[in-house]
Amino acid sequence: MKAKIGWTTNRLHSFAGITISLVALFCIPLLGSSYYDFLFSLALIYSMWALGYNFLLGYTGLLSFGHGAFFGLGAYTVAILVTKFSFKPFLPVIGIAVLATAFLGAVIGYLCVRYTEVYFALLTLAFSMFFYALVFKLYYWTGGSDGIGIRPPDLFGLRFSAIEYPAHYYYITLAFFLISVYIGWRIVNSPFGKALQAIRDNPLKAEAIGIPVRRYKWYAFIISTAYSGLAGALYAPLFGHVVPDLFHFLFAGEVLFATLLGGYTIFLGPIVGGIVFTVAKRYITAVTIYWPLVLGALLVAVTLFFPQGIVGTTYSLLRRKIGIKGGE
Amino acid sequence: MDGLFYGSILYLVASGLTLIFGVANILNLAHGAFYMLGAYVAAILIKLMIGTPYTVIAFPLAAVIVGLTGIAIERGFIKWIYEKDYTYQLLLTFGLSLVLSDAVRITFGTEPMYVTKLYAHAGAIDVLGNPYPVYNLIVIGLAFLIGCLLWLMMSKTRVGKVIRACALDREMSEGIGINTSRVFALAFFIGTALAGISGALVVPQSAAMLGIDADALIQSFIVIVIGGVGSMKGALIGSLIIGLIRAFGIALFPEIELAIAYLVMAIVLLVRPQGLFGREYRAA
Amino acid sequence: MRVMSEEAKISRRKFIAGTVAATIAGIVVGAGGTYAAFAGARAPEKTVTTTVTKTVTTTVTAASPTITPTGAIPSGPIKLGVITIFTGPGAMLFDPGFKALEIEVEKINAQGGILGRKIELVVKDSGGKPDVCVDHFKRLVTEEKVDYITVGATSAEACAIAPVVEESNVLTIIQEGTATKLFEEVDTSPKYVFRIANYDALDAISHAIAIHQAWPDAKKFAVIGADYVWGHDEWNIITTVLKKLVPDMEIVAEAWPPLFSTDYSAHISKVLAAKPDVVELCLWGGDLVTCIKQGTGYGLFKQCRVSSVTGGEYVWGVGMECPDGILCSTRYYFLYPPWDRWHINKEFNEEFHRRYPDVHGGYPGFNCNSAYTVIHALKLAIEKAYTMTGRWPETEEIIATMENLMIPTPGGYRYFRKEDHQMLGYAISGFTKVSAEYGFAILDPVWAVPPEEMAPPPGKKWKEWVESW
Amino acid sequence: MLSGVIRPTHGKIYFMNKDITGLSPHKIVKMGVTRGFQLLCICSNLTTLDNVRIAILSHMGRIGRVFSPIDRDREAYEKALETLKTFGLDKKRNLLARDLPHGDKKLLDVAMAFALEPKLILLDEPTSGVSTSEKGKIMGTIEKVIREKGITALIVEHDMDVVFSYSDRILVMHEGRLIADGKPEEIKSDKKIESILLGVG
Structure with missing residues (x-):
């Protein structure tokens, strides 16, 4: 609903929607279950990841199988800084992780954005598996297949642990989440954001009206990797352990799934998708040992029957029922 | 020699993947699951038939069963998304791969399935003073034979021409009265059957176990990218290259052997995205 | 160092005697009633x-x-x-x-x-x-x-x-x-x-001791190991211990296939080319089965002696074709302690x-x-x-x-x-021998190393402990 | 080739005495050459307004603004609205481009090219796929705008009615060669060209 600012008739709806969701998000720790704090911290992290991912998939039309690697890179940067260098101040650690990821994203992206569709997907897959193999092999730095266990970094001298004080961590995640959403929303609605959408719809035309297509794709790639890096950096202290699996393309499949589940044509889609995916996945794995089957079937069903995702489908329904206007 | 065997298996998996991509323009992420299914089905069949002269039939039978599953999946799911964005195609096959591999686990259990006798009975022969397993030679020969048959079918028969026409231009082929839908189903049958037979051929010298699907999938990605996505000849050359990289990598630079293959894939994509034998790549 | 290695060189018979004593003690307690309840x-x-x-x-x-x-x-x-x-x-x-x-x-x-x-x-x-x-x-x-x-x-x-x-x-x-x-x-x-x-160090230390006892003359060692932390760790510990036991030992070849590989031919060839005395298969599950099968095809077992740190139960998968005389170790073996005594x-x-x-x-x-x-x-x-x-x-x-x-x-x-x-617990080692009764290779003879012989004392890391021998 | 999408194999392209051979498309646009497309070429999931607006922002050099909301740029908004009005599309500005009728889509395509305030505009069959009744309307609109703003337009067209009713100068190409160059009246009266046109269609 946030996405519809600009249509005065819908201002009220948008305002109400934003307020309700903010209040709901703030209230989660009041449920009093440290498990839910943990779960929703994770959900917000996935949301941020999907939001960033959607800059490529939804707004630029590029499907990447390599975003697990950037997520993993963020997580490993934090883990290595904290354990190998004993560098613990929270914000700088996160900052360095994001910068490192964005830098690598810039290098990889520069090579990848020349290609489209399946070739782009395959190239990102190749790079991500290359890093996977490296992380697996560089035992001294990465702990190989066992990964690295990390103690959480400090925030303003406040020692927090993901297990003992999950509510703290939840609010930290929420703060990052809100900032990311705000920045993301500004970018999407900026001329640059529109230019990306033009590239997605019609790269030829975009070029013809003077948009430097390849350079903008590259920027979009960097932005989305920075988001992945942030999500990964927040993920590491939450779990207290990172493993090379994060770099695997199957892990990147999760963000793809989350984005699609929410609906990638709409700004709100991946945000909702990230939350729903996380909660659903954790729930399904908890109740059945057939969870790969259920998740796979869910993915198939979404692809075939709800290609617009949750938010997209809801929008269409709303539009038909009560005549709310506007798309994007 | 060692690279050749690995390359042969890889060729069979990858040619199936590349055939499906070439004809139906679908990058089938569930291909590894079909390979795993082939291994399990073959293991069951061989166990049933072992000791009888019919054991040999187990391999083609496994391939046919996997191929039929392939058709069923194609008709049931994939058929609906040919016209859609490639994003949906990747996602759908990704979902299918999860479902299929979990279905394999539920059906066949978590234990690896071993097949005894066949590999050992084939024995070993002397090659340059070192023993070499005959079974490996059989597989290499078989892969070569299947490769030849595929080539003959594609270039000489009517079916092959129809398939190639579809691969080149779907709408045009429809225009001249080809039932493309049926051709796509056929491509899926052949493609998945190839995955099935390679899975089956691995069983006697290894085992049918969970987890072999992801590896097969990603290795054949590397192969078809190097060879050229959609090119049958490319699959052959690509698998030979990967087989060799692997054999030399293990001997010379074991530390980074795995990473090298991915790096080669990335470099080929960057320098020549259409692969060594692929059709011209159009940057849209 | 001398003292410990003397102790470490316990004869196979002593191991068996030790365990017999332990098992007899066990039977006495066992008969005491705890398990009588479900004897039927x-x-x-x-x-x-x-x-x-x-x-x-x-x-x-x-x-x-x-x-x-x-x-x-x-x-x-x-x-x-x-x-x-x-x-x-x-x-x-x-x-x-x-x-x-x-x-x-x-x-x-x-x-x-x-x-x-x-x-x-x-x-x-x-x-x-x-x-x-x-x-x-x-x-x-x-x-x-x-x-x-x-x-x-x-x-x-x-x-x-x-x-x-x-x-x-x-x-x-x-x-x-x-x-x-x-x-x-x-x-x-x-x-x-x-x-x-x-844990891994116990497995590896006991296995290394077993290798040395079984083949005291072996000097050149090679490994085919699963390429992840476990495989590398095991091999690292095994070789550290062997170095203590056989000061002039050398590692002639290492091959590291990734987990769940289906083809080991290149790795086997590489290892064989180095002509080792003993090849250690640091693999488990289907990987070990596959490697043993393919090793047979390449004459691995004819050309050198083979050991495996986890072998025990996984060689079952090779069936009746399993070569005799592979030195396998494991954490528990289904025939040990023997059924008639325990x-x-x-x-x-x-x-x-x-x-x-x-x-x-x-x-x-x-x-x-x-x-x-x-x-x-x-x-x-x-x-x-x-x-x-x-x-x-x-x-x-x-x-x-x-x-x-x-x-x-x-x-x-x-x-x-x-x-x-x-x-x-006891670490079990033994040599494979195909058994028509079971339809696969069992360990025969099989013996056990008591924990005192192979476990680093509490608080001590394995490396310090082994180095101090 | 002129607009830079395809690189020429040989020869050079000059525009206003500058060599633009092999420049990337967006640089050529900066120099004042824009194009419309034969096949429909608009961003179908953006609104009509946004389609034109990104073209305008691109021309104003503000397309790279990452952080300021597009709606806050009044100047771009006004300009976009003005362009839309010129093409009679302002009533439909909040529709997604894919929901426009076909003729309007063609107009939008051209409008985006105009929004860049070009010196030279290349139009490739602007009326292809449009019903005969609509053709006049579209061409009329285009002609009006071109003449008002004094833009040179290079139009590729097979429809002879369109060609003869709107052109100032006609170049006839046959099998890759230039065979005639002149005013519509001259071309019309040339028997040789007529035979080719009739023969080829």
Whole structure:
């Protein structure tokens, strides 16, 4: 609903929607279950990841199988800084992780954005598996297949642990989440954001009206990797352990799934998708040992029957029922 | 020699993947699951038939069963998304791969399935003073034979021409009265059957176990990218290259052997995205 | 160093004599009554349907429980959280173990449970993924409020979960998760974490000693090892020990196939080209089977002597074609202690074989022994603590009891070391020999190394200890 | 080739005495050459307004603004609205481009080219796929705008009615060669060209 600012008739709806969701998000720790704090911290992290991912998939039309690697890179940067260098101040650690990821994203992206569709997907897959193999092999730095266990970094001298004080961590995640959403929303609605959408719809035309297509794709790639890096950096202290699996393309499949589940044509889609995916996945794995089957079937069903995702489908329904206007 | 065997298996998996991509323009992420299914089905069949002269039939039978599953999946799911964005195609096959591999686990259990006798009975022969397993030679020969048959079918028969026409231009082929839908189903049958037979051929010298699907999938990605996505000849050359990289990598630079293959894939994509034998790549 | 290596060179006969003594002691205690209750064979029950949350509730009220509770016992069942692996390649290791756990829980429940409380299993599948494992753990503790937890975990999972356990104050027994660094680095003074299986360093040290004893003349060693932390760690420890035992030994070749490879020909060729005396196969599961099969084709077993640190139960998969004379080690072997001398083992094997003739070659593997040990250690500790407190013991009281508790397991007596909560058990080694009776290769002769011979003293890292020989 | 999408194999392209051979398309646009497309070429999931607006922002050099909301740029908004009005599309500005009728889509395509305030505009069959009745309307609109703003337009067209009714100068190409160059009246009266046109269609 946030996405519809600009249509005065819908201002009220948008305002109400934003307020309700903010209040709901703030209230989660009041449920009093440290498990839910943990779960929703994770959900917000996935949301941020999907939001960033959607800059490529939804707004630029590029499907990447390599975003697990950037997520993993963020997580490993934090883990290595904290354990190998004993560098613990929270914000700088996160900052360095994001910068490192964005830098690598810039290098990889520069090579990848020349290609489209399946070739782009395959190239990102190749790079991500290359890093996977490296992380697996560089035992001294990465702990190989066992990964690295990390103690959480400090925030303003406040020692927090993901297990003992999950509510703290939840609010930290929420703060990052809100900032990311705000920045993301500004970018999407900026001329640059529109230019990306033009590239997605019609790269030829975009070029013809003077948009430097390849350079903008590259920027979009960097932005989305920075988001992945942030999500990964927040993920590491939450779990207290990172493993090379994060770099695997199957892990990147999760963000793809989350984005699609929410609906990638709409700004709100991946945000909702990230939350729903996380909660659903954790729930399904908890109740059945057939969870790969259920998740796979869910993915198939979404692809075939709800290609617009949750938010997209809801929008269409709303539009038909009560005549709310506007798309994007 | 060692690279050749690995390359042969890889060729069979990858040619199936590349055939499906070439004809139906679908990058089938569930291909590894079909390979795993082939291994399990073959293991069951061989166990049933072992000791009888019919054991040999187990391999083609496994391939046919996997191929039929392939058709069923194609008709049931994939058929609906040919016209859609490639994003949906990747996602759908990704979902299918999860479902299929979990279905394999539920059906066949978590234990690896071993097949005894066949590999050992084939024995070993002397090659340059070192023993070499005959079974490996059989597989290499078989892969070569299947490769030849595929080539003959594609270039000489009517079916092959129809398939190639579809691969080149779907709408045009429809225009001249080809039932493309049926051709796509056929491509899926052949493609998945190839995955099935390679899975089956691995069983006697290894085992049918969970987890072999992801590896097969990603290795054949590397192969078809190097060879050229959609090119049958490319699959052959690509698998030979990967087989060799692997054999030399293990001997010379074991530390980074795995990473090298991915790096080669990335470099080929960057320098020549259409692969060594692929059709011209159009940057849209 | 001299002193220890003298001690280390214990003859095979001495090992056997040692274990015979231990087993006889075991029989005396065993006959004492704890296990008499289920001496009689029961008809196999239908497997509990593997659905959502497995609730094992056997309503059979059989023989009276060993201890009749008198004090305050909470009503309602004991909730035991189980996180193990049913999906993915790791499942082959832990699925049979879970079956063994189910068998034992059914048995205990049939006898009235622990102090009259039935055991209810709350089962989760981690798929071998550390993040899922941690997630399940949190859910089990905070949402499902289980009393105790057992984790059938990989090394990575164990390392990930141990710090979480220590902060959540729930008694957690890890079955495998045998990373050496778990108690050496990750969790140096465990309180709530216990681990059953002999960890990697014990496996490797005992195996290295066995290699040296079996082939004292061997100088040139090579390895084909699974390319992940476990494989590299094992080989590192084995060679460190061998270097102490054979100062002029050399490593002539190393080949590292990734996990779950289906083709080892290049690795075998590479190793053979270096002409080693002994080739170590640091592989497990289907990988080991595949490698042995292909090794036969390449004449591996004709050209050199072969050993495997995990061999024991995995050579079953090779069937009757398994070459004789592979030196295999393992954490538990189904024929050891021999059935006629240690009836727990006989019972355990027969029951498992009756119910699951097709699972894991039809006989329990080392994870099954671990799973058995989990539930019986818990039972013994609770009952023993109860005799002192007169009420249902607190977790801390159970932990205090469990430290240094002697537990009869199918694999002989085992105990938790107080200092690091590591259970110590015999390490088994033996030579393969195909057996028409079983249809696969068994270990014959087979012998055991007692923990005192191979376990670093508490608080000491394996490396310091081995270096100090 | 002129607009830079395809690189020429040989020869050079000059625009206003500058060599633009092999420049990337967006640089050529900066120099004042824009194009419309034969096949429909608009961004169908953006609104009509946004389609034109990004073209305007691109021309104003503000397309790279990452952080300021597009709606806050009044100047771009006004300009976009003005362009839309010129093409008679202002009533439909909040519709998604894919929901426009076909003729309007063609107009939008051209409008985006105009929004760039070009010196030279290349139009490739602006009326292809449009019904005969609509052709006049579209061409009329285009002609009006071109003449008002004094833009040179290079139009490729097969429809002879369109060609003869709107052109100032006609170049006839046949099998890759230039065979005639002149005013519509001259071309019309040339028998040789007529035979080719009739023969080829």
